[in-house]
Amino acid sequence: MQRWKKMKLVQKQHFRYTVHGFSKLKESQLSPSCYVRNLPWKIMVMPRTSQTQDRQTQKSLGFFLQCNGESESSSWSCYAVAELRLLSQKEDGEPFSRKIQHLFYSKENDWGFSHFMSWQDVLDPEKGFIKEDSITLEVHVVADAPHGVSWDSKKHTGYVGLKNQGATCYMNSLLQTLYFTNQLRK
Secondary structure, three states: OHHHHHHOOOOEEEEEEEEEOHHHOOOOEEOOOEEEOOEEEEEEEEEEEEEOOOOOEEEEEEEEEEEOOOOOOOOOEEEEEEEEEEOOOOOOOOOEEEEEEEEEEOOEOEEEEEEEEEHHHHHOOOOOOOEOOEEEEEEEEEEOOOEOOOOOHHHHHOOOOOOOOOOOHHHHHHHHHHHOOHHHHO
């Protein structure tokens, strides 16, 4: 049973990323990967600027979820629903959150908000999202099974599965069961 837990593909996950020195952030940053449905997901954060209707420049926090960003393949896709959160640094403070749903694929491998929250609101200590010039972002993602992704089971689990060549699933399951019976295998 322990081996099955290792091989089980996670379909939902939440992960966090803390940005230190936030007020000096000039370029986009990517979090380390978190694997959901065997695809690497990352939090992407960046400063964004835009012009308001009265030609004023407005700076905002850009917050995106990236899926499989370093893949060279163009044939994969994965539909996901996610909640992007900026966590409060205050005790009992509520996070600021927004939801997304998107079909991620090679040409649109990130999705989120260019203007998740105004830069001034993030930096306002009264709002409670920044502490010691650091903010923490969190993502709750639920992903469907990806399409067009080849998976190397031996690399990830140490085992190779059997392919169904047509009505052989019962034989395959019996062979796998016998293989994991230690006395028989030895």
